Amino acid sequence: MLTLSTGNNAVAAAVRQANPAVVAAYPITPQTEIVEQIANYVTNGSLKSKYIPVESEHSAMAACIGASITGVRTFTATSSHGLLYMQEMVNWAAGARLPIVMANVNRALGPGWNVWAEHTDALQARDTGWLQVYVSTVQEAYDATLMAFRIAEDRRVYLPVMVNLDGFTLSHISQQLDESLVSDFIPPLVLDHAINTNAPMGYGCMTSSADYFKIRYDIERSMRDSVHVIKETEEAFASKFGRKYSWTEDYRCDDAKVLILSMGTLGKEAEVAVDILRNEGIKAGSMRVRWIRPFPELNPGDRELVVIDRNYSFGFGGILASSIRAKTGKDCYNVIAGLGGQEVTFNDIAGFVRNRRVGEEFWFGVDA
Amino acid sequence: MYEIRLHSRGGQGGVTAAKLMALASFRDGKFATAAPFYGAERRGAPIVSFIRIDDKPIKIYSQIHSPDLVVVLDSSILDLVNVFEGLKPDGKVLINAPKVPEQAENYNVQHVDLTGIALKLNLVVAGSPILNTPVIGALAKMGLFSRESAAAAIKETFSDERNLKAALVAYEEMV
Incomplete structure (x- = not known):
């Protein structure tokens, strides 16, 4: 029904x-x-x-x-x-x-x-x-x-x-x-x-x-x-x-050069950002991580990673980004966004990708 | 995608109105979402809800910053909140009022006396006139969804027949 x-x-x-x-x-x-x-x-x-x-x-x-x-x-x-x-x-x-x-x-x-x-x-x-x-x-x-x-x-x-x-x-x-x-x-x-x-x-x-x-x-x-x-x-x-689910929900990842990794509703908003970025010529894809335990096998290959964390482990970093670094051996651009319901739009997410600096951490709305 | 921002006060049924708008659109065969923005709600406080209607699944969860349509269930909010903020240049406004309030005169605005309709039908709960069903009739008249889908959404949600009656009266009263 x-x-x-x-x-x-x-x-x-x-x-x-x-x-x-x-x-x-x-x-x-x-x-x-x-x-x-x-x-x-x-x-x-x-x-x-x-x-x-x-x-x-x-x-x-x-x-x-x-x-x-x-x-x-x-x-x-x-x-x-x-x-x-x-x-x-x-x-x-x-x-x-x-x-x-x-x-x-x-x-x-x-x-x-x-x-x-x-x-x-x-x-x-x-x-x-x-x-x-x-x-x-x-x-x-x-x-x-x-x-x-x-x-x-x-x-x-x-x-x-x-x-x-x-x-x-x-x-x-x-x-x-x-x-x-x-x-x-x-x-x-x-x-x-x-x-x-x-x-x-x-x-x-x-x-x-x-x-x-x-x-x-x-x-x-x-x-x-x-x-x-x-x-x-x-x-x-x-x-x-008839409805398919897996460890991650992948959107336009096949030929992507940069992946947005996130969890929950931000992962859907990220798909809209991917479409905007693709129209600008940036080959982006979204990989929404569904399972955290057990943690999935991720194969990012040689793609750049932008990881959005709607969480934080004080004194260490975003928990998703930390997990991805540990599991894949790859560094990422870690964006901390959406804490306490902070408004994060698809335009904001597209901006994270455009301004990505792999190896750095960025607190959205606070850092320049 | 068609985006609607709904302004009301806590207790006026704005959240239910948003759900009914999405449901009527859904019954028209569209994809629709209704997202109330919850702040520190209490009766009487200005609140806002967001409704999106599209031909394909809607992936956006963030707020609506440039609406195609602004609906105001309580015209006294105009003194507190800039309800027109971000309204698209060709965007429309629907206000519950017996006549167009002065602050809205420069906009593409329509008005209908939803409060009067509810009071006439004695559609009152806990001392407040019910606005969320008559507004659905007014929006159907504006072409947001069909009259049949509006009626279906109301009948699915409420058993009291006065709700549908109020919507039909609003449909007729809209110019």
């Missing part, structure tokens, strides 16, 4: 399709619409989930962990300070190998108090063992949420997945949405280590260094296996629903 939806409502609609047994959530701007809509579904009977309104985000994730460990599908959503507040449990969810799916509506961190888009919130959770994908349209928010359940719950993964969408810019925009019916796309969850009253055993008590080390190694092994599961899932999705 083709309709018009916000990013938030698209996530909620996908969750209704996935039909989790338990949703535990706490509202926070700009995520609130997701959990409100899910609560509406539960109230009007179109979603049979047990909806647990908790007193904090820490409790939201704790409740999801408690439910997930019994072997049922779970979902929560948060943003910014909510994500930071649940961080202890975020780590626990991955360590306990629970396939929880969470939508995070990317928002800046205070102070100063700011409710607009920035990726630093989710990137502070990048070392937790969660898989992380960043989306750029309402349709992609829907599709990525559906796929997240199948990826997380695959036996080769058994790790939680975070679907990230830009606060307000994507969470509150209305765009067209094909609300594809999921039918059998997400198989029933079978969690091998679910607790069972017939053989009462738990996982999570005091663990020796030797065993702990193996458990951590096992997380990384599954993270590496998730590369195959993500690829298989995206291919299966494309053949069922």
Whole structure:
């Protein structure tokens, strides 16, 4: 069914399709619409989930962990300070190998108090063992949420997945949405280590260094296996629903001499910049990075790189740029832009490319 | 691409009006986006929404800086905000007012008394007249989308029949 939806409502609609047994959530701007809509579904009977309104985000994730460990599908959503507040449990969810799916509506961190888009919130959770994908349209928010359940719950993964969408810019925009019916796309969850009253055993008590080390190694092994599961899932999705996704969304990259790398909605705005630059004779392309964990194999070749970071690691640099330098061995022009919802237009992005100085860092709106 | 900037005050239904405009365009077979710009919103504060309509998918998320059309749901905003900023030379303006306000006289402006229409139909919620459905009728008259798509968008969104009635009255009252 083709309709018009916000990013938030698209996530909620996908969750209704996935039909989790338990949703535990706490509202926070700009995520609130997701959990409100899910609560509406539960109230009007179109979603049979047990909806647990908790007193904090820490409790939201704790409740999801408690439910997930019994072997049922779970979902929560948060943003910014909510994500930071649940961080202890975020780590626990991955360590306990629970396939929880969470939508995070990317928002800046205070102070100063700011409710607009920035990726630093989710990137502070990048070392937790969660898989992380960043989306750029309402349709992609829907599709990525559906796929997240199948990826997380695959036996080769058994790790939680975070679907990230830009606060307000994507969470509150209305765009067209094909609300594809999921039918059998997400198989029933079978969690091998679910607790069972017939053989009462738990996982999570005091663990020796030797065993702990193996458990951590096992997380990384599954993270590496998730590369195959993500690829298989995206291919299966494309053949069922006709919409293709991959590690990056590449736009006019084939003959490009300079690549713009970015995440989220800026990656769509960058495609408009590419068209402008091409008309000026600059062979630009856009490579929107979707997955941050696991981090994709990128092959920039001999092309120049302009990396836009809507985040920052103080004392080091833009997180996407740092990751690309480390993974490809290539330097880039690192533009820091869009923090706290700073307005960044396609014209601004075209300007970044025209004035690129590979090896330098540029804070948009501050640096000359 | 056709770009519209909508000015209203918090509580007047500007965000819903923007969604209805996108939905009506969508029902016309176009691609459309509606993006409210959220500041520190509260009832009565001036707010702005952005609507884009095109024949192909819309990739732009940034704000609209040179609109083709400016819609003003509350003419008292003219004293606070330069609603005409960046308006294209051939751009149009639609203002909710019984007559064209003085500040708008030098522009390609049309007016319609949406507030009066809402009050006549007793289309009032929490003390505020509902402007977001009658404005859709006025915009249909301006040719932004078809009358049928405007009606479809309203019926999809609201069950109270007075909303559609208000839109049809506005459609008729627009010159």
